[in-house]
Amino acid sequence: MMSIVWIVLAFVCLLAGIAGCIVPVLPGPPLSYAALWLMKWSGTADFDGRFLLLWGIVTLAVTVADYLLPAWLSKRFGGSKYAATGSLVGLLAGMIFFPPLGPVAGAFLGALAGELLYDSSDTGKALRAACGAFVAFLLGTGLKLGASLAMGFYVVRALFV
Template identity: 40%
Template sequence: MDLLLLTLGLSCMLIGIMGCFLPLLPGPGLSWLGILILYSTAAIPANYWILSITLIITALLTVLDYIIPSKGTKYFGGSKYGIWGTNIGLVIGIFIPVPFGFLIGPFLGALIGELLFDSTNHNRALKAAAGSFIGFLASTFIQFLICILFLGLFISIVWQHRAGLF
C-alpha cells in the first residue's frame, strides 16, 4: 500500500509542476497534495510542521497568483481599469478555447481596460498590458520554483525513509 501511495504522491508532484504552466491545474496545490499523500504512508511518520508550513506557502501562492498580474499592470502605469481588465481577462482567458488564452486574456484585458480609461493614450495602454504579461510570467515562475522545492522536499523525505518504503 505504501508503494501505491508513494506513486500517487509522486504523480501529484509531477502533475503539479505541469500545473504551473497549465492554468486549469492548480500546480502548488497538487504538489502539496503529493506531500500530504506521502505522509499518509505507514513508513513515514506525520510531520505537522512541514505539512502546515507548506500548506501556508501554497495558500499564499494561490492568492498571489491572482494579485501579481494586477500589480504588474499597476507598476507599469496602469489604472484601475487596466487592473480590472487584467483580472477579468485572466478569468475569461482560462475558459475560452483559444491556444494560450491564459496568456492572451490578461494582456488583452489590461489593454482594453486602459483603452476604456483613456482611448487616446495607446502607448500607456500597451505599457500596462505588457506589465500584466510580465506579472503573469513572474507568477508562473514563482509557482514553478515552489513546486520544484516541494519536489525536492518529497524526494528528501523518501530518501530519508527509503528503508521502510522499499
C-alpha cells in the same frame, strides 16, 4: 502494499503539479502540496504538522498571488484601475474559454482593453499596462514553479533518506 500506492500517487501528483505550474488548467502548487501529504500517509516521510502547515501557507500564497499579480503589476506599470480590472477579468475569461494559453492572452488583452477604455488617446500607456500583466504572468509562473519544485525536493528526499 498500501504505502506503495500512496508513494505512486504522490509522484503522480508531484509531476502533475510541476506541469500545472506551466499549464494553467492544472492547479500546480496544490497538487504538489497533496504529494507531501501522500508521502506522509505512506509512512515514508516524517513531515510534522508545522512543516505541512508552512507548505500549506506557501501553496495558498503563491496560488492567490498568481491571480492577483496581473492586476497589481498592470497598475504598477502605469495603468489605471481600469487596466487592473481588465487584466483580472481577461485572466478569468481566458482561463474559462481558452485554456491553456487563454489566461496569458486574457490578462494582456484585458489590461490593454481596460486602459484603452479609460484613455484611448495614449496607446503607449495601454501597452505598458498590458506588458505589466504579462510580466506578472511570468512572475506568477516562476513563483508556482519554485514552490512546486521545492515541495518536490522534499517528496524525493523522503523516498531516499
